[in-house]
Amino acid sequence: MTDDTKRIEAQLEDIRESLEGRPPLDQWHPELSGEIDIQILRDGTWLYRGEPMKREALVRLFATILRREADGEYYLVTPVEKWHLRVEDAPLIAHSLKVSGKGRDQVLSLTLNTGESLVVGGEHPLQLGSYADGEPRPVVTVLHDVEARLATPAYYELADCVVPAEHDSSMLGVWSDGAFFELGSGD
Incomplete structure (x- = not known):
């Protein structure tokens, strides 16, 4: 895990207690932060920098902040950051x-x-x-x-x-x- 994934996880930890259920992604509209080296393969495997993510809890957490936008692309969205990631098929x-x-x-x-x-x-x-x-x-x-x-x-x-x-x-x-x-x- 690198600074990008640690920072996203920390942001979500900070607000998790105030959330009931899934985060309100429809209310979060940050500017694009850039590309994050995460790819979701057709079989549902999440890769970070080409390697499978080993922490299932992190994958589950990231899945709660995953959104597909009008451009057809997928993004991880927090209140202050939005990262584009690659998805081979359905995530x-x-x-x-x-x-x-x-x-x-x-x-x-x-x-x-x-x-x-x-x-x-x-x-x-x-x-x-x-x-x-x-x-x-x-x-x-x-x-x-x-x-x-x-x-x-x-x-x-x-x-x-x-x-x-x-x-x-x-x-x-x-x-x-x-x-x-x-x-x-x-x-």
């Missing part, structure tokens, strides 16, 4: 899926590689895109336009929940938290 990974209920009453909960859990729904919508090679890219929006990609096991669990849409039986999707998320045509 977070949803590694497991829990299903409760059935039909319209079904609720899908995902557990992220940061230890957080979230419910797929209006606040955390699910989308199915694809990579250039046609491979499916299932993602859920976490907060501040940050996405979590469903890991293969979670995606296969999700496939078990797919049903035809009520309004168009050729459209397939899943129910969660009272909302239907279209995943594509069954044709």
